[in-house]
Amino acid sequence: MKQDFNANYWQQRYQNKQTGWDTQSITTPLKTYFDQLTNKELRILIPGCGNAYEAEYLFEQGFTHVYVADVAPAPLEHFAGRVPDFPKDHLLLQNFFDLKGEYDLIIEQTFFCALDPDLRAAYARKCAVLLVSGGKLVGLLFDTTFTQDGPPFGGSADEYKKYFEPYFKFIHFERAYNSITPRQGRELFINLQKK
Template identity: 80%
Template sequence: MKQEFNAAYWQERYLSNQTGWDTNGITTPLKDYFDQLKDKDLRILIPGCGNAYEAEYLFNKGFTNVFVADVAPAPLENFARRVQNFPKDQLLLQNFFDLQGPYDLIVEQTFFCALNPELRAAYSRKCAELLAPGGRLVGLLFDTTFEHDGPPFGGSAEEYRQYFEPYFRFVHFERAYNSIAPRQGRELFINLQKK
């Protein structure tokens, strides 16, 4: 029987601490990118946010329009306990494909690789739909294959390019130079601007 990666699946992963992707903090490539952002009014979405260390970092730096979305309640509850003054109406217990925009920035961190690969083209289309004109999709994608069945699901820059080209201008789409040690040489840093 084919595994469904639905809310119940992800909730169980969090409740049983099967969260090998969780780095227990913001990763260097995203921290370095966020440190360059000047406009604190940007409307930012972090889909498939998990424990949302990126949202915590942004919020603590004064970005108040950060929205986090996940299908599983456990990571959102973890985040709400950790960042108690974060606005509750910006915690979205929702499927990514049901979200509404517009956003200025979508942050990608281990959500794309958690989706069934059959949904990758739909993910790219939905990101473009959620972004305001000129908005950006920024983050990290695994540029590797995995020996186990996913998630995470791997892939390559060549594969990913075909999903994003119809909707985005490629500002940056290269191997990340500042990945955390376990992911060194296996991540692409992407900065894609909606056409």
Template identity: 70%
Template sequence: MLQQFNASYWQNRYKVSQTGWDVAKITKPLQDYFDQLPDRQLQILIPGCGNAWEAEYLFNAGFRNIFVADFAEAPLQHFAARVPAFPKEQLLHANFFELQGQYDLLVEQTFFCSLDPNLRGAYAQKCAELLRPGGKLVGLLFDTEFLQPGPPFGGSREEYRSYFAPYFEFVHYETAYNSITPRQGKELFICLQKPADR
């Protein structure tokens, strides 16, 4: 990983509130997906969680087996203060690539785009490792290129398919119809399933 994108880099961005990707609430595509989940016992991991608005929404909806992980400590502290009932042992201050465990659902919200693009293949592989057979990776990816240097880093659905295809079946892989206004037409909603026999 490039040195400038290490834990200190992200910690500083949170300290100075340089978090333009954070819309300060759960985004509509993920909210709609969560609302149709029947099983409140799912083991859920949100890597690169940032301020973890998705975890707050899930927790308030009755999900209890939610684990949030981030490289930087600041957003985890913000989340703990905002949602004091959330179990502290489920706040993981860790490097995503060093996480262990098995989950039913991984939630992607602006973590993939924060990584050095050279790590995208490793991200897909690690997601597959962390999921139980039949588990799903669900979330949003930017389907656009950015003019300014990243992060965030953009890309295309064709590029992303090459990373995920070795590990996942594509249940849904289309432009999100309910993105926030600034991201309309620029987000790909994904629901990728790890085969049951792997």
């Protein structure tokens, strides 16, 4: 029987501290990207946010319209405790595919690889729906295969392109040069603009 990666599954992973993807801080490629952003009014969504180190960093830098979404309450509760001044109404306990709203920027950091691969085309489509015209999807995708059953689920640049091409222009879609050491040579940095 196929595993259902639902809220209960992820909540148990957090409760059992089975969070091997958790880097304990923002990763270098996203920090480098964020550091060149000048518009602090951007509406930013981080889906499947986990412990949301990216949101913490952005909030500390003065970005006030950052929203984080996850299906499991544990990471959102942990984040709220760690960043108590973060607006509570920007913590979205929701399935990504049920989200509403319009965003200028969606940040991808280990959410895509956590989804059942059958949902990848739907993910690309939903990102396009949530983004304003000209909005961007920016982040990291694993460009590797994993020997163990997922999540995380791996893949390749060639596979991913077919999901995003219908909705996005490719500004940047290449191997990340500044990945953290455990992920060096295995990540794509993407910067895709909604058509």
